[in-house]
Amino acid sequence: MMSADSKTMNMIEAINSAMDVMLGRDDTVVVMGEDVGYFGGVFRATAGLQKKHGKTRVFDTPINECGIIGVAVGMGAYGLRPVPEIQFADYIYPGLDQLVSEAARLRYRSANDFICPMTVRTPFGGGIFGGQTHSQSPESIMTHICGVKTVIPSNPYDAKGLLIAAIEDNDPVVFLEPKRIYNGPFSGYYDRPVEPWSKHVASAVPEGYYRIDLGKAATVREGEAVTVLAYGTMVHVAKTIIEERGIDAEILDLRTLLPLDIEAIEASVRKTGRCLIIHEATRTSGFGAELAALVQERCFYHLEAPVERVTGFDTPYPHSLEWAYFPGPVRIATALDKILKD
């Protein structure tokens, strides 16, 4: 369903379009990061933006994540709206103090004297043979910080609308981009051909401005038998398995982990009485633990089976054994069987 002003975009193009729109609308927006300027980013997310908007709006930075985020905090204090890119989420750790102790706390500690309207974009997740330093999913590190919002899109349409909302937000937002699905949704079957976004309905993306409010989940699929909570790449993997097995599952794409759409989660779990949580990140203290606790606290008397988690294992992301690590079709199907057994 393409409207007149829509265009078929993959996720990279949609993200690029969101920055392009915001650079054009708001002259305080600046985009910066390693290789983002002339070259346009290692994943091409900023391709053409420097040429169009100029070198002082879109520029390369030193390889120094502490500096990138620290400088962005100072720019925010001046009145700019910085959109720094961290080339891989795995590289965000040198900048974590600036994110946790500075960006996230600035509004609170200064009682609104200073704010940090920064959006940190960063590709995350595995499935691209990135090894342990190009595959991590650090979303629960982000959600554990008070004062940061965490957003994860799962398709081009959402990516653009959510990124625009993130850039317009007056608080720091970590915008985690599931890089496995930059070019097409992923079924979970690594040995099958990759399907391009153009065959997916959410690849029809308006060329102009629109926003999707943060804090709202999307119902990807309605169902009665079980609620599946997922985000990013795992939304598509879950959908494939569920459809293959003909399970009447309801899939919620959380889209924003913090603030979380607790109403949508509660409503769905109360309806289905069962809940499966899927994420690619390591299991222990992962975001699934938070979700499981919330579901248990709020929906206990509606539950007909224990809440299940399907996650990555508590190991570094292995290179050669990537597909044994990845929470793919077998792990998800096993969990669904268990949760639906009674």
Next chain:
Amino acid sequence: MPETPPKRPMGRPASNLPPLSLHIPEPRYRPGDTPDFSDVEIPAVDATPRPGEATKADAMRELCYGLVRVLDFDGQAKGPWNPNLAPDRLRTMLRYMMLLRAFDDRMFRAQRQGKTSFYMKSTGEEATSVASTMAIDRSDMCFPSYRQQGILIARDYPLIQMMNQIYSNRGDHLLGRQLPIMYSAPEHGFFSVSGNLATQYPQAVGWAMASASKGDSRIATVWCGEGSSAEGDFHSALTFATVYNAPVIFNVVNNQWAISSFSGFAGGERTTFAARAVGYGIAGLRVDGNDALAVYAATQWAADRARTNNGPTLIEHFTYRAEGHSTSDDPSAYRAAQEASAWPFGDPVARLRQHLEALGEWDAERHEAQRTELEELVKTTQKQSEKLGVLGHGMHQPFETMFQDVFEDMPWHLQEQCDQMLAEQKTKFGADWKPE
């Protein structure tokens, strides 16, 4: 299970080469020692040349190893760095430094009296904040560390607001959220103080980059201690500043001590802190930090340089921390008691006073009168502030403020936690309890 031998046995020489040894820095004097600073190199007062503000950094490297001085030890202003300030300006500078000292003394005492949890004095280092602030424009942005209350004093920030913050009382506009002395004053160009060291360094660079990218004329200045120059943020900041030629002044207040660790633990045994600039290709100046006119002159030079798009400057203020790190510190446990009095660069307030007296623009009578006047001013203001409460005697902020400003709008989970906390107060104080 069979024991696996370690791949490389520890503690056994691998060969007949002489054993390596690890150097652990050690300060020259410890409690009980008599400090002797007679070997500290003090270049002649007019020995350090003053290059033009546009001089290329690599053509002025020797300034990183010299010492910018203006006042000799007889109170005469000499040499190429003399800023030739009018007597009125000098008297204003002296007044700010004396006010800062009176304020520090009073607030230190308030902490000892149990009226607040914490305080940090800037005794002996007053020039490094007051004179440098006076040398920049009031609209320039300051990113302080924790010992730069002199910036606020030199910008006429209301003392009562500083005290309200220290007491976390009803008048504290930071709502009692921050440790005492971690002020925030945007209208006075003073960034919110962080407790994490040197994080303000890249932030100042970002502010300066933003100013430059918008064609503004304002510059940024930032302070840290020699100890925290070891933080990665310091080096991140210098890298970004040199890459983008940012209009920023980096101040390193080398007061010799980082709590109990002497400057050797930040690399001070090997080179100067100003010399950090050399590797980054930015201008560096090493200044007598107890000479208010030298601090002023160096800052003015750096500000002119930044404002004319000639880039950043790193200024090392060579000074001495005359008091403990904070009210939680006991310097007698780790350093020689006479170090401050033996410090060869004297006391910054006394030296500026001596200069004004040498000019015939000041005298002992006026000095004593001003001291009394400022002490009275601080005391009177303190009484006003204490009417709004002191720390620990009743809670001064509405309870729900704990949950405000985490985000611009309060999300549901914080609202729930806020409700829980309010309910807890009813359990504690009775069902009739109401939030303020």
